[in-house]
Amino acid sequence: MEINNSIIENIDNPHELERIYRKDPKAFKNSFLQAWEQNPDSQVLGVWFERLHFKEVANTEKSSKIQKDFIFMGILAIMAGIFTRIIFHFVEQEVIAPINLAFGIIPFIATYFIYKNTPKKSVIYSLVALFLISGVYLNMLPLNDKDSIILAYLHIPIFLWILLGLAFTGNEYSKGSSRLAYIKFNLEYGILYASMAVSGMVLAALTMQLFSFIGLDIEDFYFSNVVLFGASSLAIVAAYLVSMNLKLAKNITPYIAKIFSPLVLVTLLVYLIAVIWLGKNPFLDRNFLIAFNGILLGVLVVTIFSITESDSDEKKNISDYINFALIVLALIIDSVALSAIVFRLSSYGITPNRLAVLGVNILIWANLILIMFSYMRFLQNKSGPSTIQDSVTKYLPVYGLWAACVIFTFPLIFN
Structure with missing residues (x-):
């Protein structure tokens, strides 16, 4: 009743009505209809009625869509x-x-x-x-190794x-x-x-442990x-x-991108120094070359996610310089890996694995070049962040085409 009187008393004071509403929206809504019935000709209350009523309709439609x-x-x-x-x-x-x-x-x-x-x-x-x-x-391919x-x-x-x-x-x-x-x-x-998934694994471990207490081994069945x-x-x-x-995932991803980029950069620098110090050679060591390519893919993924998490209107900051350094390092790694693959192809001949690794390294090298030049233009204030993001997104179908090429042609060529 008190809020109802306040609404009527401030019927010509929109600012005060807004303050009353924000103080206790639920009580305002409950008392509003009575004030509206007493003053049906008030344009101010008419606007409030439409505001509250329209919100209810919108919420109902939205709730129905969410349920479906x-x-x-x-x-x-x-x-x-x-x-x-x-x-x-x-x-x-x-x-x-x-x-x-x-x-x-x-x-x-x-x-x-x-x-x-x-x-x-x-x-x-x-x-x-x-x-x-x-x-x-x-499923038409033969089941072999x-x-x-x-x-x-x-x-x-x-x-x-x-x-x-x-x-x-x-x-x-x-x-x-x-x-x-x-x-x-x-x-x-x-x-x-x-x-x-972590929560599910905890539940699974707890469930199997509980059944083991009564002498039942349900591991195979449960999995x-x-x-x-x-x-x-x-x-x-x-x-x-x-x-x-969902706000949980959306709020945390930008921070993950910004935290992992410098960590990956430092780890990669230390790793490369250790590689040079120990004299590891990707040209002769096949396992080391595989590890080198794994590092390359990891750096590419981290860099791409860091770029995509940047706002299109965001000005350059320290994260951009870290990303640029990561791209340059990735290019160095990819160039070494490409040289090693070409060396192994010329020395030991063509195999499906070598040809596939060569193809994906060429694709990544070209992608990194595009991203690097886009970043250079951005850091020189010649373009915006959207140009960098375009260099990432426009290249995605190329990876799909290469995957299709390997899937549909390699088993036929190297049968």
């Missing part, structure tokens, strides 16, 4: 768990390759993205066709990741901003999924059914949570 999204996500999560378990059964029977487990998860995440984005039919048909072709082709077959298995996740990006971007697949959003989604998704089902279903749930703009 949640139900659809739940159905996809259950289906992903069931399909993954079925695929795992055939993997256990050694009928199909273990990499088929990816088809129990990624197509369902793609389906959720299609549901959210509603892309054109041509995009949907292309995705369905590419998923089917890659799945059928993968030949290098070309293993390379095809290793490149399938990259190819499917690009297809997932197409589902995520929908009709805007050619826009740099949409591709940038997809890269950010991956970082947020990884953090969120890892957090939930094959509960853990596998849960891990695949959780992948869909995590995609749903990230797409709902």
Whole structure:
């Protein structure tokens, strides 16, 4: 009643009405209708009525949409768990390759993205066709340990990741901003999924320990059914949570990017000094060359995520100089690795592994060159951060094309 009187007394004082509302929105809302009934001709109260009433309608519509999204996500999560378990059964029977487990998860995440984005039919048909072709082709390959077959298995996740990006971007697949959003989604998704997976592992360990106290060993059954089902279903749930703009992942990713960049730079510098000091030679040591390429990929990933987490209107700061230094170091590493690979090709001949490593190193080298020149222009105030981000996003399909080349041609060429 007191607030009702205050509303009427300040009916011609919008500033005071706003103050009363902000002090206790719930009480204001409860008392407002009575004041509105007593003063139906007040334009000020009329605006307030529309404000409060419109908010209720908007919230109702939003709540209904969230509920539908949640139900659809739940159905996809259950289906992903069931399909993954079925695929795992055939993997256990050694009928199909273990990499088929990816088809129990990624197509369902793609389906959720299609549901959210509603892309054109041509995009949907292309995705369905590419998923089917890659799945059928993968299972037509012989189950053996030949290098070309293993390379095809290793490149399938990259190819499917690009297809997932197409589902995520929908009709805007050619826009740099949409591709940038997809890269950010991956970082947020990884953090969120890892957090939930750790909780799941703790629950699994506790459950198996409790059953062991009563003399039951459920480890095999629990992993094959509960853990596998849960891990695949959780992948869909995590995609749903990230797409709902969960603040936990969004707030932490920029800090992770800024913290890890200098740590990686220092670690890499110390490592390279140690390599030179100990006289390690990637030209002759195959395992060391593999490690060198692993470092290169790690630096590339950290650099890309650092770049994508920068705001498009942000001015240059210390993080940009750290990223530029990382790119230069990565280029040095890649140049050495390329020289070593060419040396091994000329000395020992062409093999699927050497050719695949050569191809991916050339792609990374070209990508790093583009990013480096974009960064140089940015640091010289000749362009903005968006130019750097474009040099990252526009190059993504190239990796997908290379993965497709390895998957669909290497097993035929090196049969």
